[in-house]
Amino acid sequence: MNAAPLARRPLGCLKATLRQTRHQRLLVRQMATEAAQTTSKPPLEHGFYPITDPKKKTLRTAFAVYSQGTVAGVKNIPPPPSNVLQALHEEQIKRLDPTGVRTAMFSKNRDAVKPGDVLMITHRRGGEPFAGVVMSIRRRGIDTAVLMRNHLGKVGVEMWFKVYNKNVAGIDIIKRAPKRARRARLTYMRQPKHDMGSVENLVFEWKRTRKVFSTARSAAGAGGKKGKDAKAAKKK
Amino acid sequence: MAPRLPARCWRQLSSPSSIAASASLVPRASLLPAPTPITLTTPSTAHISTTSTRSARSGWSTLPPRTAKPYRFNQATSGLPTLTTGPAAALKRKERTTPVRTGVLAVKKGMTVFMGRRGARIPCTVLQLDRVQTVFNKTRSKHGYWAVQVGMGERHPDNVGAPLLGYFEAKGIPPKEILAEFRVRDESGLLPVGVQLMPDWFQVGQRVDVRSNSRGMGFAGGMKRHGFAGQEKSHGNSLNHRTIGSVGPSQGSGSRVLPGKKMPGRMGNQRVTVQNLPVLLVDNDLGIVVVKGCVAGPKGCVVRIQDACKKEPPPKEFVEKARKVLEERFPDAEAHLQAARERHLELKAARREKRIAELMEGGLMVPQEQAEKIEQILAAEAKEGGKNAEVVA
Numbered sequence: 001m002n003a004a005p006l007a008r009r010p011l012g013c014l015k016a017t018l019r020q021t022r023h024q025r026l027l028v029r030q031m032a033t034e035a036a037q038t039t040s041k042p043p044l045e046h047g048f049y050p051i052t053d054p055k056k057k058t059l060r061t062a063f064a065v066y067s068q069g070t071v072a073g074v075k076n077i078p079p080p081p082s083n084v085l086q087a088l089h090e091e092q093i094k095r096l097d098p099t100g101v102r103t104a105m106f107s108k109n110r111d112a113v114k115p116g117d118v119l120m121i122t123h124r125r126g127g128e129p130f131a132g133v134v135m136s137i138r139r140r141g142i143d144t145a146v147l148m149r150n151h152l153g154k155v156g157v158e159m160w161f162k163v164y165n166k167n168v169a170g171i172d173i174i175k176r177a178p179k180r181a182r183r184a185r186l187t188y189m190r191q192p193k194h195d196m197g198s199v200e201n202l203v204f205e206w207k208r209t210r211k212v213f214s215t216a217r218s219a220a221g222a223g224g225k226k227g228k229d230a231k232a233a234k235k236k
Numbered sequence: 237m238a239p240r241l242p243a244r245c246w247r248q249l250s251s252p253s254s255i256a257a258s259a260s261l262v263p264r265a266s267l268l269p270a271p272t273p274i275t276l277t278t279p280s281t282a283h284i285s286t287t288s289t290r291s292a293r294s295g296w297s298t299l300p301p302r303t304a305k306p307y308r309f310n311q312a313t314s315g316l317p318t319l320t321t322g323p324a325a326a327l328k329r330k331e332r333t334t335p336v337r338t339g340v341l342a343v344k345k346g347m348t349v350f351m352g353r354r355g356a357r358i359p360c361t362v363l364q365l366d367r368v369q370t371v372f373n374k375t376r377s378k379h380g381y382w383a384v385q386v387g388m389g390e391r392h393p394d395n396v397g398a399p400l401l402g403y404f405e406a407k408g409i410p411p412k413e414i415l416a417e418f419r420v421r422d423e424s425g426l427l428p429v430g431v432q433l434m435p436d437w438f439q440v441g442q443r444v445d446v447r448s449n450s451r452g453m454g455f456a457g458g459m460k461r462h463g464f465a466g467q468e469k470s471h472g473n474s475l476n477h478r479t480i481g482s483v484g485p486s487q488g489s490g491s492r493v494l495p496g497k498k499m500p501g502r503m504g505n506q507r508v509t510v511q512n513l514p515v516l517l518v519d520n521d522l523g524i525v526v527v528k529g530c531v532a533g534p535k536g537c538v539v540r541i542q543d544a545c546k547k548e549p550p551p552k553e554f555v556e557k558a559r560k561v562l563e564e565r566f567p568d569a570e571a572h573l574q575a576a577r578e579r580h581l582e583l584k585a586a587r588r589e590k591r592i593a594e595l596m597e598g599g600l601m602v603p604q605e606q607a608e609k610i611e612q613i614l615a616a617e618a619k620e621g622g623k624n625a626e627v628v629a
Contacts, residue, residue, distance in 0.1 A: 045408070045575070048596050049393040049401065062592045063401035064583055066410045066576075068390045071369060072430035073568030079390070080364055080523030085346050087522055088362065096351055124355060143349045167355035 045070070089141030096142070096164045105171065106137055106144055106163055113137065115186050116177030118199050119148060120206075121161050122170040130159055131174060131203045133196050136185035149189060151198040156190070174199065174206045323380055336549050337425045337559075338418040339542025340368045340433045341388035342525060344448065346535050350516050350526065360516050361531045363446070363539055365523050366390075368433045369409055373426040374417065383419045384427055387412030388538070405583065408576025414538055428569045431562055435518035435525045439554050443512045443544035444525075448533040452505030462498040508532035512544045 046064040053060040069077045081087065097103055105113055113119065113134060120131040132148030135158065144163045149156065161168055188194045319325055342363035350358040365388070372385035391411045393401060404411050409430055420426065438444065458464040458480035466478050480500065483493050510531055517526040531539055543549050563569075586595045 046405075046579075050596070051398060059593050061398065061587050062583075062596055063393070063398065064405045064579060065393050065401065066404070066408055068410045069367070070408070070410055071367070071432045072408075072428070072566035073572035074566060077367065077432065080366055084364055084522045084524050085348055085362055088348060088524075088526075092351055141348065142351055162349075162351075162357060164351055165355055165357060166351065166353060 086141070092142040093164060096166065102163050102171065106139065106146065108139070113146070113173065114177060114180060115184060116179075116181040118174040118202050119146070120172040120174050120203060121146075121148070121168055122172075123161070124167045124169050129170075130161075131199050132157075132159070133186075133189065133199060135187065135189060149196070151195075156195065172206075175202050327376070327381060331421060333545040334419055334421045335425075335543040335545055336421045337543065337555060338370070338384035338386060338420055338427060338433075339444075339540055340365055340437060340525075341386055341414055341416055342366075342368070342539050342541055343389075344531055344533055344535055344537050344539050345524070347530060350528075358516065358528055359530065360526050360528050361446075363525045363527065363531070363541060365433065365435055365525065366413075369412065370427045370429055370431055370433065371407055371409060371412065371415060372417075372429065375423065375426070381419060382422055382425060383417045384425065385415055385417040386433070387415045389413030402580070402584070406577055406580035408572050408579075416540060418540070418542055427559075428563070428566070429573050430569050431566045433562070434520045434565075435523060436520055436561065437558055438515050438518055438525055438541070439550045439558075440515055440518060442515050442550045443547040444515055444527060444541050445509055445511050445544050446513055446527060446531045446539055446541050447507060447509045448531055448537050448539035450504045450506055450508045450532040451534050453503035455501065456503035457500045458498065461500060461503045464498075512547055 046066045048062045049065040050062040051060050052058065067075075068079075069075060071077050093103060104111070115134050115136055117134050118131065119134055120129050122129040130148065130150065132150035135147045135149050138145045138147070138160075142164055145160050146163060147158060147160050149158045151157065163171070189196055342365050345362040345364050347359060347361050350356075350360045352358065367390065368386055368388045370384055371387045374381065374383040374385065376382055387409065389412060391413045393411055396404070396411045401411065407429055453460070457478055459466045459478050464480055467473055467476050467481060469477060480498075483497055483499070510529065513527040513529055513531075515525060516528055517524070519526075525541060527541075533539065549555065583592070583595065586592045
């Protein structure tokens with residue numbers, strides 16, 4: 001009914017505005033002819049909300065309702081975005097993983113790490129790198145984590161690692177699972193029957209092959225923690 | 237406190253002369269006719285009305301009515317010690333723990349982590365401010381305390397009653413989903429009506445108290461609700477594994493259940509305050525305040541954020557700056573409010589006189605340029621429509 005929102009609504013709402021004005025076509029034309037009357041009044045800042053009598057079906061009363069986004073004379077203040085958590089995650093991931101290697105590593109695509117793969121994670125505070133089989137991947141944006149299992153001295157050890165944490169210095173893929181696991185979480189590996197045991201042999205093998213292929217570089221000390229992600233990505 | 241005796245009991249006690257007169261009156265009246273009528277009313281009781289206010293409604297007492305302020309005798313000039321009870325004393329007592337400025341309403345969006353540059357991982361809660369506006373100021377003189385009423389979100393006018401629609405109309409504010417009030421220490425904490433509070437109202441690093449309703453658990457047993465130990469699984473126990481057991485001692489201790497006994501019942505959905513949470517991040521574009529740690533309630537619940545009452549408020553410079561920014565952002569707040577008030581009075585009168593329908597029609601006037609614009613659009617539309625019609629034909 002009110003044609004004033006035309007000015008404050010964005011073009012996306014043009015359809016609705018047109019629909020409104022179409023109803024008012026006759027009225028508007030009359031007013032356009034009577035220019036003296038119409039120009040005297042400033043446009044209203046608000047619309048009306050009519051309350052009808054439920055029995056008589058007539059107008060009982062009406063209230064001025066200011067449009068959403070009107071704040072103390074300032075108009076068109078939009079509502080805040082709804083997917084703030086995602087925006088926060090993206091922003092942080094951009095900061096902590098500028099190359100996007102780790103995001104690719106743990107995203108949901110064919111080349112990504114899957115449960116059953118064997119990884120080796122170098123931690124800034126953990127001393128020795130921790131190698132193990134991936135039991136599950138918990139994807140939560142910036143809080144994405146991976147659960148790994150290994151045997152250290154015949155005792156089963158499981159560890160969670162936050163993928164984007166600065167303390168996780170490097171992630172190497174030691175071995176891909178030959179077949180895709182049919183579970184998302186390989187908790188059955190905790191049973192002795194399905195336990196993979198120590199992955200020490202696999203790590204040893206992997207180290208040996210790497211030495212064969214990169215003797216010169218390792219001698220120069222280029223196999224540092226920084227380059228590990230990149231190498232892992234290349235391996236893919 | 238004066239005894240509230242009926243007037244007829246103590247009227248004659250108030251002056252000794254009247255007692256004597258009345259005592260000597262009885263025998264004398266029986267012996268000989270009284271030459272002159274004796275007036276029983278003495279000057280001291282003359283001003284007390286006798287029968288006019290005596291009724292069931294006024295409690296059969298002719299004492300002057302008690303006022304709403306029975307402690308009026310204790311004025312500051314009276315030389316009596318200051319009262320330790322009463323509104324003024326309560327305000328004084330709570331002054332230190334009342335924040336200097338208002339808080340805001342927000343919606344809990346969920347939890348995530350804040351990864352530091354050196355490997356720190358801080359769990360945090362994301363709270364979003366959805367068009368938080370100040371709606372009303374409460375003052376000491378009128379309401380007994382200072383507070384700012386704040387509204388958040390949007391509500392369709394279908395779901396707002398007429399009285400509240402009128403309330404929002406008078407403020408020039410669109411209907412809000414939620415209204416809440418935040419007490420402030422004094423009048424310096426009050427804000428202009430209608431301005432929007434953004435996340436930068438808070439300073440990164442400051443401490444806030446976050447209040448919300450916890451997740452409702454429904455009707456829960458004693459083990460879940462109060463952490464009772466339950467009973468044995470075996471050793472002859474039958475059908476009483478999770479029941480609460482005894483509710484109190486027997487005869488000798490009253491054979492009754494003491495008030496406040498922990499029992500099964502509704503659990504959760506109660507106001508929970510988490511105090512002194514540090515603010516990790518504020519973002520005006522996203523409209524979020526990120527606080528460290530967790531906040532009660534499910535995602536999407538409404539929370540109240542205010543400066544922590546048990547910590548120092550943010551530095552004075554920051555408070556002043558935040559306020560200045562607010563006033564700069566909305567310079568027309570006063571004018572808008574005034575216009576809305578005038579409009580409200582106009583509409584209110586129209587509603588009362590049943591003229592609102594005319595006013596609605598009259599209010600739909602559009603200025604010349606807009607009318608022309610609409611004409612153009614309509615013409616263009618008609619043209620297109622005509623073309624389409626031709627094509628169809």
